[in-house]
Amino acid sequence: MTERWTPHATVATIVVKDDQFLMVEEWSNGQQVLNQPAGHIEQGEAVIEAAERETLEETGWVVKATGLLGLYTYTAPSNGITYHRYCLIADAINEVPNATLDEGIIGPQWHSIESLRKANNLRSPMVLTCAEDYLKRKHYPLDLIIEHP
Template identity: 70%
Template sequence: MNDRWTPHATVATVIEKDGQFLMVEEISGGQRVINQPAGHIEQGETILEAARRETLEETGWTAEPQQLIGLYTYTAPSNGVTYHRYCFAAKAIEEVKDATLDDGIIGPRWMTIEELRNSPNLRSQMVLTCIEDYLSGKQFPLDLITEHP
């Protein structure tokens, strides 16, 4: 039996446009929650490819990561899984009309920071932490990440 601890590698994007943030309303654990566009990095995919893909699959928007905001860890009390999140500041490029969104996604929502700070249904504490870090200017060049083939 393998008792090795295996955290889940994930990505998320913070996308601001006209004073609002592109968020995802989704179902998690039977509840409606708000999250950044976020998800798991798939095998054979680079971290930046995952960030682009997850943003499109969850919001219907193409986006381009511009800066790394930070690296975050979170252990979900619901399942005990630890998530390692690479969070990026990204630029919204284009909304894809009639995009097919992932299962469990209700749809994209543009929200102000005040709405997010007052929201009782953020998926995890990482949601607001990533946005607050972005607003405080925590942004690092993408070449901070090195991926070997």
């Protein structure tokens, strides 16, 4: 029997404050890379909960999801895994002082779109695509995400 192909369900969060994007500097495959706060959706977890949780765990920022930017797919050449990314938009509520961040996280950073366009260490092409889409695309209501318990 052939093994069934299974993509990885992930979330990413676009948080913008004073025209700066909240980013995460992290280690990936031995390299320092920039990414939006992002990660896997855990079993039984809602998409919105996952996005807010990952943002807190990777940046120390409490956020509130306000919209859906889009759905993105990417197959990483380094491991052949296809990632299905729900990219949400969120407001920054407050930063948790001395928050313990996930393993492999160097720390949060704020970047302008120009800085992201010039960066040569983005974790995947989805990083810049999501930032650019935030600036030019319609933002969708969260109620487009329908989850049945």
